[in-house]
Amino acid sequence: MTIHHSSPSRHSDHTAHRGDGGLSLQQHAEEPYETLNLHNFEQVPQLARLPKELRDEIKVVGHVLPFKSNRYVVDHLIDWDNVPDDPMYRLTFPKREMLTPEAYARIEELVHRDAPNDEVEAAANEIRLTLNPHPAGQLDHNAPLLDGKRLPGMQHKYRETVLFFPSQGQTCHAYCTFCFRWPQFVGLEGMKFAMREATLLREYVHAHPDVSDILFTGGDPLIMKTRVLRRYVAPLLEPGAAPNIATIRIGSKALAYWPHRFVSDDDAEDLLALFREVVDSGRQLSFMAHFSHPAELETPIVREAIRLVRETGAQIRTQTPVLRHINADAPTLARMWRLQTQLGCIPYYLFVERDTGARRYFELPLVKCWEIFRDAYAAVGGNSRTVRGPSMSATPGKVQVLGVTEVAGERVIALRMLQGRNPDWVGRPFFARYSDTATWLDGLEPAFGASEFFYDAELREMLSVAGSPWSRDELSLPMANTS
Numbered sequence: 353m354t355i356h357h358s359s360p361s362r363h364s365d366h367t368a369h370r371g372d373g374g375l376s377l378q379q380h381a382e383e384p385y386e387t388l389n390l391h392n393f394e395q396v397p398q399l400a401r402l403p404k405e406l407r408d409e410i411k412v413v414g415h416v417l418p419f420k421s422n423r424y425v426v427d428h429l430i431d432w433d434n435v436p437d438d439p440m441y442r443l444t445f446p447k448r449e450m451l452t453p454e455a456y457a458r459i460e461e462l463v464h465r466d467a468p469n470d471e472v473e474a475a476a477n478e479i480r481l482t483l484n485p486h487p488a489g490q491l492d493h494n495a496p497l498l499d500g501k502r503l504p505g506m507q508h509k510y511r512e513t514v515l516f517f518p519s520q521g522q523t524c525h526a527y528c529t530f531c532f533r534w535p536q537f538v539g540l541e542g543m544k545f546a547m548r549e550a551t552l553l554r555e556y557v558h559a560h561p562d563v564s565d566i567l568f569t570g571g572d573p574l575i576m577k578t579r580v581l582r583r584y585v586a587p588l589l590e591p592g593a594a595p596n597i598a599t600i601r602i603g604s605k606a607l608a609y610w611p612h613r614f615v616s617d618d619d620a621e622d623l624l625a626l627f628r629e630v631v632d633s634g635r636q637l638s639f640m641a642h643f644s645h646p647a648e649l650e651t652p653i654v655r656e657a658i659r660l661v662r663e664t665g666a667q668i669r670t671q672t673p674v675l676r677h678i679n680a681d682a683p684t685l686a687r688m689w690r691l692q693t694q695l696g697c698i699p700y701y702l703f704v705e706r707d708t709g710a711r712r713y714f715e716l717p718l719v720k721c722w723e724i725f726r727d728a729y730a731a732v733g734g735n736s737r738t739v740r741g742p743s744m745s746a747t748p749g750k751v752q753v754l755g756v757t758e759v760a761g762e763r764v765i766a767l768r769m770l771q772g773r774n775p776d777w778v779g780r781p782f783f784a785r786y787s788d789t790a791t792w793l794d795g796l797e798p799a800f801g802a803s804e805f806f807y808d809a810e811l812r813e814m815l816s817v818a819g820s821p822w823s824r825d826e827l828s829l830p831m832a833n834t835s
Contacts, residue, residue: 376652380615380651381616381653383423383424383427385424385610385612385617386423387421388420388421388426389414389420390410390411390415393407393410393421394407396426398426398427398430398432402435406436408460410446412446412448412451412459412463413446413447413451415472416459416476416479417446417451417529417534417709417710418527418537419445419446419527420524420526420527420537421444421527422525422526422609424612425440425444425609429444429647429648429651430444431647439645439677439679439684440645442529442677442678443528443529443530443644443678444526444528444529445529446529447529447713449712449713450529450710451479451710459475462475476538480535483708483710484707484708485534485535485708485709486535486708492818493509493747493819493821494507494508494509494820495508495818495819495820496508496822496823497819497823498555498823502819503556505518506556508823509820510749510771511562511563511775512562513563513564513567514557514563514565514567515566516566516567516569516584517569518568518570518580518581520575520580521572521576522537523537523575524571524609525605525606525610526609526610528605528642528644529710529713529714530644530673530675530678530705530710530713533569534709536571537571550583551587553566553588554587554593554594557594557596558593558596560596560822562822563596565597565598565599566597567601567602567640568585568600568602570603572606573602573604574602574604574606574613574623577619578626581623582626585626585629585630586629588600589629597635599635599636599638600635600636600637601639602637602639603642604640607641607643607657607658607668608641608642608643608644608649609648611658612657613657614660615653615657615660624660624663627666630666631664631665637665637667638666639661639666639668640669640671640700641669641670641697643670643688643692644675645678645679645684645688646684646687646688649688649691649692650691662696667698668696668697669697669698669699669700670697670698670699671703672702672703673702673703673705673714674702674704674705674716674724674725674742676714676715678714680716681724682724682727682728682731684728685702685724685725685728686728689732689736689739690732690733690736693736698738699737699738700740701739702739702741702742702743703744704721704743704753704791704792706744707791707792711791717788717791718744718753718765718787718790718791718796719765719786719788721741721742721753722755722756725741726755740752740770744792744793746793746794747793747811748773748793749770749777750769750770751767751793752770753766754767754768759783759799762800764783764785764786764800765783765784765786765787767782767783767796768780768781769807773814773821774810777806777807780806783799783800784796784797784799784805785798
């Protein structure tokens, strides 16, 4: 049963160690949500006690990359005896190394001389534009059309799946410092995906019968009140409205950063009821949960939240990138996957850190990502080996690094597509020359003297026309085999 708020009471002694501090589930549920940002973070005791140089790093980097946290993260997920090395601190608080030295020095000078806001913002925007704000063709090549009109709050990269960005869901309970959707949270003109018109979503999927999955994403759709989320979901559940839709997915970090959303928020019961309505309609509700470290799974309230979500009939699938400084070791990933499986979640994806934002701080060579994945995968039981990876969400599709091997006397990296702009590409193995430095697909070269990968020529043709290929009439049917 959902726990309701009683009068809020903030405990005052939990300022040193990570964990629940001895709090009961009821005490957790009584905690109010408190946002932390550049304007108030120094008022929190744990942060006020940080050395000045660390607080200055937060201020400087937070003017370029989005910064937002909350008291649940600060009080329960960070080990303050281990700051600044604690993984959850690095996951949620900006650090100097997330910018180039030149970019950091530029913003630092402006902040220290108390420059006007518009001058700081202009400098920040110039830096942001160097950080590849929309990788993998999101802005130009994923946006669909309906009756010849662009739908800026949707993406349709893969035939079966449409992404929808509800305009009220373009923030989160806290921001991850690695977030590849960071442009959603800063003031870069023309860089934000958002849409209010739920009817357009229904019309679009009705016009594209190959679409079976809708992913509500952001930001975080569960930052919205349930009554607002319902406006987007309910039209899809009406009889005859979207018979081709088999799965509704919700991409969210709320279980990790604000599990109270499912337990004690004033509309928690309404949210769970909406989940049940989706399931009762005969569709699968897939909760695409983001967990990056075992600490996010260890408090009593997140375990209760997971239990309540699963009771609705929803399926929780989990994903994370492999991140230097956060979880880039096999024991950490294995422990996280075991905890998820124990709690009834399905380990789903291990991604490679995307080529955007603060990638320079988090990225690892692809070979190293594979080695970590392989060792973690070997350390868990079969039920946890549902996880796939390491995978790059690159321009042609989701490319999995299968491993390093030798073929015809040449050391190569074996890869395959788990998802592709052309469905015919999916599952086809291909090979790249061995590299121990490449961190992304564009750093790899074809093996065996080939001039390009098997998909390159067709991909160039696809990208020669703006917008999603699945909005074009001539591509409404499965593409022909190009082998």
